Amino acid sequence: MTQANGGGDGGRLTDVSALRPGGHAVVVGGGLAGVTSALALADAGVRVTLLEGRPRLGGLAFSFQRGDLTVDNGQHVYLRCCTAYRWFLDRIGGAALAPVQDRLDVPVLDLERPEGRRLGRLRRDALPVPLHLGRSLAAYPHLSLAERASVGRAALALKGLDLADPTLDTQDFGSWLTAHGQSARAVEALWDLVGVATLNAVAGDASLGLAAMVFKTGLLSDPGAADIGWAHVPLGELHDRLARKALDSAGVRTEVRTRATSVSVNENGGWSVQVPGETLEADAVVLAVPQREAHDLLPDGSLDAPENLLRIGTAPILNIHVVYDRKVLAAPFLTALGTPVQWVFDRTEASGLKEGQYLALSQSTAQNEIDEPVAALRERYLPELERLLPRTRGAEVKDFFVTRERTATFAPAPGVGRLRPGARTKAPGLYLAGAWTATGWPATMESAVRSGVGAAGAALGALGRSRGLLPDFFEEAA
Numbered sequence: 001m002t003q004a005n006g007g008g009d010g011g012r013l014t015d016v017s018a019l020r021p022g023g024h025a026v027v028v029g030g031g032l033a034g035v036t037s038a039l040a041l042a043d044a045g046v047r048v049t050l051l052e053g054r055p056r057l058g059g060l061a062f063s064f065q066r067g068d069l070t071v072d073n074g075q076h077v078y079l080r081c082c083t084a085y086r087w088f089l090d091r092i093g094g095a096a097l098a099p100v101q102d103r104l105d106v107p108v109l110d111l112e113r114p115e116g117r118r119l120g121r122l123r124r125d126a127l128p129v130p131l132h133l134g135r136s137l138a139a140y141p142h143l144s145l146a147e148r149a150s151v152g153r154a155a156l157a158l159k160g161l162d163l164a165d166p167t168l169d170t171q172d173f174g175s176w177l178t179a180h181g182q183s184a185r186a187v188e189a190l191w192d193l194v195g196v197a198t199l200n201a202v203a204g205d206a207s208l209g210l211a212a213m214v215f216k217t218g219l220l221s222d223p224g225a226a227d228i229g230w231a232h233v234p235l236g237e238l239h240d241r242l243a244r245k246a247l248d249s250a251g252v253r254t255e256v257r258t259r260a261t262s263v264s265v266n267e268n269g270g271w272s273v274q275v276p277g278e279t280l281e282a283d284a285v286v287l288a289v290p291q292r293e294a295h296d297l298l299p300d301g302s303l304d305a306p307e308n309l310l311r312i313g314t315a316p317i318l319n320i321h322v323v324y325d326r327k328v329l330a331a332p333f334l335t336a337l338g339t340p341v342q343w344v345f346d347r348t349e350a351s352g353l354k355e356g357q358y359l360a361l362s363q364s365t366a367q368n369e370i371d372e373p374v375a376a377l378r379e380r381y382l383p384e385l386e387r388l389l390p391r392t393r394g395a396e397v398k399d400f401f402v403t404r405e406r407t408a409t410f411a412p413a414p415g416v417g418r419l420r421p422g423a424r425t426k427a428p429g430l431y432l433a434g435a436w437t438a439t440g441w442p443a444t445m446e447s448a449v450r451s452g453v454g455a456a457g458a459a460l461g462a463l464g465r466s467r468g469l470l471p472d473f474f475e476e477a478a
Contacts, residue, residue, distance in 0.1 A: 023283035023463045026051065026273045028260045028297070031059020032445055033433040034288030035243045036088055036452025037459075041286075042250035044456070044465045049280060050252055051273070053259035056240045060405055061445060063236030069351045070234040073403045074319045075343065075362040077197075081217050081225035082446040084453065087471045092242040100229035107331055108193065110142050111387055112338035117141070122193075124223055130155060132223040142189040142337060151190055154180040159220045161212045163440070169417035173211035174204030189337055194218070197335075197343060199442050200315045200364045200409040210412045210442050230333075233350055263287070263297050263430070271429055284459040288433040288452060290407065302425040312419050312436055313411030316404065318366035320381050321347075323399040325356045328391040339384050356398060359385075374402050409443030410436040423454040429462055431455040 023046055027038045030052025038050045056062060061076050078085045080100050089095040105123040120141045124132040130152075137148055157180050161168060173195065177187055187203050198214045199206045218226045231238055247254050255275075262274040263285055273280040287294045295309040303309075333345045343362045351358050361381065363369065369377065378400050386392050410416065420438040423431050433455035434448065441447035453470060460467050 023047065023465075024049070024281070025284040025286065025459060025463075026260075026271070026280050026282040027286045027288055028263070028273065029059070029286075029288035029434075030054070030057040030254070030256065031288060031434075032061065032085075032088065032239065032448035033059075033435065033452040033455075034286070035239070035247065036084075036449045037286045037288055037433050037456045038247060038252045038254075038452075039091060039250055040453050040456035040470060041284075041459060042247075042252050043469045044460050044467070046284075046460070046463060046465060048250075048252045049282075050247060050254045051258050051260050051275065052254070052256045055257050056236065057243050057254070057256070058236060058239030059448070060408060061235050061239050063234035063240075066399075066401065069323075069353060069358065069399075070236070071321065071351060071403070072231075072235045072347070072360070074317055074405055074408070075230070075345045075347075075360050076235060076445060077228050077230040078445055079218055079225060080227040080229065081221060082229075082444070084449040084471070085444075085446045086229075088445075088449045089238070092238065092246040094238045094242045097233045097238060098229055098231040100227050102227070103224070104227045106228070107334040108142060108189075108337065109334060109388060110189070110337040113141075115390075122190075124226070127223065129220055129223055130159070133219065140190075143186055147183055147186045150181045150183070151186055154182055155215070155220065158212055158215050161208075161216070163209065163213055163216065165209075166417070168209035168212060169207050170414055171208040172204055172414045173206045173208045174202070176208050176211075177203055193335060193337070196364045197362070198444070199412045200317060201412050202365060205365075206412050207414045207416055209417055213440060214442060230345070231350065260297065264299055265427070282429075284429045284431065284463055286431045286433050286452075286455045286459060288455070290434065291410070291436045294432060294434070298425070299427060299430070302427045302430055303421060304426065308419040309421070312416060313413060314407035315364075315409050315411045316366045316370040316406045317408035318363040318369050318377075319403045319405075320361040320363065320377060321358070321399070321401050321403065322361070322382070322385065322397060323353065323356060323358045324392060325396040325398055326391070327357045328385075328389045328395055329357065329359060336388055339388060340380065341384050341388055344385075344388070361385075370404055370406055374400070377402055412442050423451070423458045429459075431458050 025041050025046050025048050027034045027050045038048045042048045063070050063072050089098055108120045109118045123136050125135055192202055258275050260273050260275055264272050266272040271282045271285045291309040291312050295306055298306055329346055335343045345360045347360045348358045421432055422438045433451040435443040437451045439447045439450045457467050457470050
């Protein structure tokens with residue numbers, strides 16, 4: 001059955017009348033990278049067909065129904081410095097639904113300290129960099145006075161690194177921190193507190209280049225850069241419903257439940273994209289799919305070393321969802337030390353829950369837990385929540401479930417930078433997009449959107465179209 005928004009059910013695609021000037025582009029993949037690329041191309045006057053194998057858009061940032069709850073597969077946040085994702089929210093009319101906090105403020109509870117002395121905060125003042133974090137760091141109770149001073153010195157050294165230096169990608173962040181006087185406690189209570197959530201790797205497993213990019217951009221570029229934003233509605237409201245509405249308004253033909261099976265050059269020098277039951281002809285193709293799927297679709301000769309795509313590792317994220325019969329957490333979110341629990345978010349209002357409270361635990365670097373049975377995770381995490389949140393003691397657990405993204409991000413290991421391809425391939429008219437491409441960012445929603453704009457910009461140049469309507473944060477990938 002053909003959907004009202006132009007989506008298909010996996011059979012033949014509907015015909016499109018009125019060929020728009022500027023050529024035809026096919027975008028394969030309906031995650032944030034693909035949606036962004038399709039919108040940017042359509043805004044520049046290109047006729048666009050967007051193909052997505054799933055019944056929805058949004059890629060790895062989506063929602064689903066569980067009874068009366070609308071559940072996000074995982075907790076996603078962004079920072080004020082994520083200018084590309086903020087542009088995307090504006091473009092689809094969703095900025096008001098995912099606001100940024102007025103000023104960075106992160107409660108940090110350390111369960112190894114006695115009750116009443118567990119709370120610390122990471123927050124900023126309205127002062128220039130790096131003074132904006134000075135008072136917070138000076139008062140941070142989870143580090144000794146000497147450790148706080150050493151953190152300040154390391155931050156200044158980090159600020160002096162040149163992100164364009166390719167040797168940074170060959171080093172690991174943990175070794176750099178050790179060489180700059182950071183104790184194991186400082187790494188745990190500060191550097192990994194931020195780095196694990198943004199990189200999906202502990203410092204010792206992360207590329208210095210990517211880590212430096214995160215900390216320089218997020219904490220050392222502008223006083224408000226690290227202010228946190230998150231969706232106050234289900235992700236599907238943004239990345240599927242509003243995204244489809246924006247695509248429809250831009251004239252994009254969106255086909256869900258429609259998977260591309262091959263991409264090849266046709267006899268006219270253009271491109272043929274094979275889907276079940278039909279071949280689509282295009283002047284340009286954007287592959288906005290995970291790296292392994294892109295590898296399988298790339299025609300021979302498209303990249304000098306296509307095997308590099310298979311060498312880009314992946315890392316999982318586990319999300320644990322708990323519904324209580326009463327309110328147990330007063331803050332919108334918190335993070336923790338001295339416990340397996342990493343970040344806890346209140347998802348009550350966004351999920352539509354009418355009574356009680358719904359908490360989502362976001363667990364990055366979950367390699368050791370991603371395949372554990374739900375019963376084992378319940379046995380481990382409910383007692384930890386009782387330690388962390390005293391109000392849970394005696395509260396009834398109404399529901400407990402788990403969502404798993406086994407390939408949530410690419411692994412930001414040292415050396416990954418040289419494996420990440422740019423938007424252009426060696427095949428004219430064929431482009432790559434995805435958070436795993438060479439955006440300079442780790443695997444975030446920001447990276448996905450930047451990659452989509454980069455691929456669209458490269459395609460517009462080949463199609464002879466103006467790039468003047470691309471957002472001003474645009475920097476084409478190499």
